[in-house]
Structure formats: structure tokens, C-alpha cells
Amino acid sequence: MVRVRRLGGAPNSRTVAACAxxxxxxxxxxxxxxxxxxxxxxxxxxxxxx
Incomplete structure (x- = not known):
């Protein structure tokens, strides 16, 4: 259940994605x-x- 909640949760911010x-x-x-x-x-x- 924890994994399902994590996968369905809010995505990372655009700033973190851009930095990556x-x-x-x-x-x-x-x-x-x-x-x-x-x-x-x-x-x-x-x-x-x-």
C-alpha cells in the first residue's frame, strides 16, 4: 500500500526535474x-x- 500511495502521489517539482x-x-x-x-x-x- 505504501508503494501505491507513493506512486500515485504528487510528482517532483519542475525545479528538481530541471536540475536533474x-x-x-x-x-x-x-x-x-x-x-x-x-x-x-x-x-x-x-x-x-x-
Whole structure:
């Protein structure tokens, strides 16, 4: 019964949901950028030397 009441209860606030989405996107984007920028910089230097 407790679970049924919890599932049927009020949803989380939009602020909490928005924060969760922003945090999830940050976890995905920051490491990608941290790896991609140095790699792309070195790739650009390599091709500009030709």
C-alpha cells in the first residue's frame, strides 16, 4: 500500500526535474569536451603544418 500511495502521489517539482536534467547533461558534456578540445587542437596543428 505504501508503494501505491507513493506512486500515485504528487510528482517532483519542475525545479528538481530541471536540475536533474542539467546535471545529467553536464556529466555527459564536460568529459567529452575535456577530451575533444585537446585532440582537435592537436589535429588542427598537424594538418596546418602540411
Amino acid at each position: 536534467y542539467v546535471c545529467a547533461a553536464t556529466v555527459l558534456v564536460l568529459p567529452t569536451v575535456a577530451l575533444a578540445v585537446p585532440w582537435l587542437t592537436e589535429l588542427h596543428r598537424l594538418f596546418s603544418a602540411l
